[in-house]
Amino acid sequence: MRLPAEWEPQTELLLIWPHAQTDWAPRLAAVERLYQQLITQVTQAQPVCIVCADTEVQERAAHQLAPLLNQGAPLRWALAASNDTWMRDCGPLTVLDAQGAAQLVDFRFNGWGGKYRADDDDQLCQRLHDAGVFGDQPLIRSTLVAEGGALDTDGQGTLLVMQRTLLDPNRNPGWSMADIERECQRVLGIERILWLTAGHLEGDDTDGHIDTLARFCDPQTIVYASTEPADSDAPALNAMRDQLQQLRQPNGAPYRLLAVPQPAPIMAADGSRLPATYLNFVLVNGALIVPTYDDPKDATACSILATAFPDRQLWTVDARVAIEQGGSLHCLTMHRSAGLEH
Secondary structure: OEOOOOOOOEEEEEEEOOOOOOOOHHHHHHHHHHHHHHHHHHOOOOOEEEEEOOHHHHHHHHHHOHHHHHOOOOEEEEEOOOOOOOHHHHOOEEEEOOOOOEEEEEEEOOHHHHOOOOHHHHOHHHHHHHOOOOOOOOEEEEEEEOOHHHOEEOOOOEEEEEHHHHOOOOOOOOOOHHHHHHHHHHHHOOOEEEEEOOOOOOOOOOOOOHHHOEEEEEOOEEEEEEOOOOOOOHHHHHHHHHHHHHOEOOOOOEOEEEEEEOOOOEEOOOOOEEOOOOOOOEEEOOEEEEEEOOOOHHHHHHHHHHHHOOOOEEEEEEOHHHHOOOOOHHHHEEEEEOOOOO
16 A cells, blocks of 8 residues: 655545535635636646535536536536535545555544534545545545645655644544554555654644645655744744754655745734645646745745746645635645556
8 A cells, every 4th residue: 555645646636615604604705716716727737526515506616617617627526515625634545555556545534623513524535435426446444533634745655744733632532653653554555654743833723734834845855834033933933944854764864855935924804823834735737736825925935846846837826815714725625646547
């Protein structure tokens, strides 16, 4: 069993269309515009599967996407109830078996440690599988609570995680670090886990999802969030940088580390800070999609990420409406990796 890296070939990207029963209700039209832009870009590279809570939501989405549908864009639909739209955290992870055939892993999801209702999101993978959305690909169930945004892999058996996200008594009471490592080996084929303990963005309610802080770009390279000394996030991000500098590849060599600046603080309506980051980028076939925030650092971050992915087109999506709910582009999406059968 092997968990492919996100930069490997994909069959499609999964999204949950926002609807009025989610926290998006007050900003539904604005977030739908973000979805239109994101889906328009992704369908230039690969198919998209849009999960809708019911047929009424599907009709609304189809109306919004009518130009794409009229052009024959590679879109397909699925129906399943959802509490929210963070597909990265409740969607299936693709693994490849010894023959290279794709299988899907369904971890438990409990609303980031019981912070939010998640009964429908926790059942999403099973419901989509039962409905035939994933064809004949097997679904492997795990009792571990693990969101997709908490896991990042080099595709060669190494997993990068934030320790507090998985060793959380509100997520996995009674699980030890060794227990989690064994389960990740069993269902993902992971050979080693790099556990970070430092790194935090003010306003983050995921307990340190790695896809907001540090990501593999290839087996030798990690990009990470960095900020100016006066920023309140600086002590935690600097401590994370120091830990990343101590990590080693399987051959004993240090990683190539690329610092990506943070945008200037973005504040919510109540005055609290939102966890905006450029690390929440999305990889699709041949392209990199970077969230932007109408900030001068947008161009700098894109330039650094383009260096990390030199063979890809770079596209951007204004993610300011997404960050109002604490997430960004990667959080909203889940890729399905291509097996040999494709």
